[in-house]
Amino acid sequence: MTHLKYGAMKASLFTSVKLSGNKYIDVTNKGFSILAGYIFGGNEENEKIAMTSPVDNSLEDSMTMMFMVPKKFTKEELPQPNQSQIEFREEPAKTVAAITFDGWTSDEKTEEYKQKLIVALEAEGINHTNRFSFLGYMAPYEVLNRGNEIIVDLANEIVEMIETQ
Structure with missing residues (x-):
């Protein structure tokens, strides 16, 4: 999901x-x-x-x-x-867009969700900095309910737009 x-x-x-x-x-x-x-x-x-x-x-x-x-x-x-x-x-403080996914990760899965994030942002006309990160929330020994995110820093003009809403 x-x-x-x-x-x-x-x-x-x-x-x-x-x-x-x-x-x-x-x-x-x-x-x-x-x-x-x-x-x-x-x-x-x-x-x-x-x-x-x-x-x-x-x-x-x-x-x-x-x-x-x-x-x-x-x-x-x-x-x-x-x-x-x-x-x-x-x-520094920053504003990001993120896409979440469950389970273990791999090179292929990380790239898949990075591309999904890019497509979703393009569909909404949201500019980003192209600075992507993978965030892992569970210890390596945790097997179930693994939560992960791919994030990207948003461009300054998008941050200003979000802050004024």
């Missing part, structure tokens, strides 16, 4: 890792392992940091996987990671 929606995302702080590869599952498993290592204590203070959802995966040539940092932390307060690939990234 798919559902198109629009929404605002607040400015947020993320831990992120940029990876390259051609298989979604390989890249996401590696990215998840690196970031999970950090939040499970793989940092200079051996501090555990709560895991939040969704996990954000950019859908670009080189993928960036991001875990949202709990709101109690600022960039300066986060313990330094043991792995040099991990960066702290501040994402």
Whole structure:
């Protein structure tokens, strides 16, 4: 089941890792392992940091996987990671369009729903930035009721139109 929606995302702080590869599952498993290592204590203070959802995966040539940092932390307060690939990234507030789908994902399924989102936006005459991400909301061990989204940042003129409605 798919559902198109629009929404605002607040400015947020993320831990992120940029990876390259051609298989979604390989890249996401590696990215998840690196970031999970950090939040499970793989940092200079051996501090555990709560895991939040969704996990954000950019859908670009080189993928960036991001875990949202709990709101109690600022960039300066986060313990330094043991792995040099991990960066702290501040994402500004933005307005996005999203299409939801259930189940496990793959390269093919991600591309299928990305194309469905593009078609739906074109049908409504909505411009976007072409900056797509996959959002996963369930832990890897969760088998049932898996919720996912493909999102795209909306163009500024669309954001202004939505805000005035």
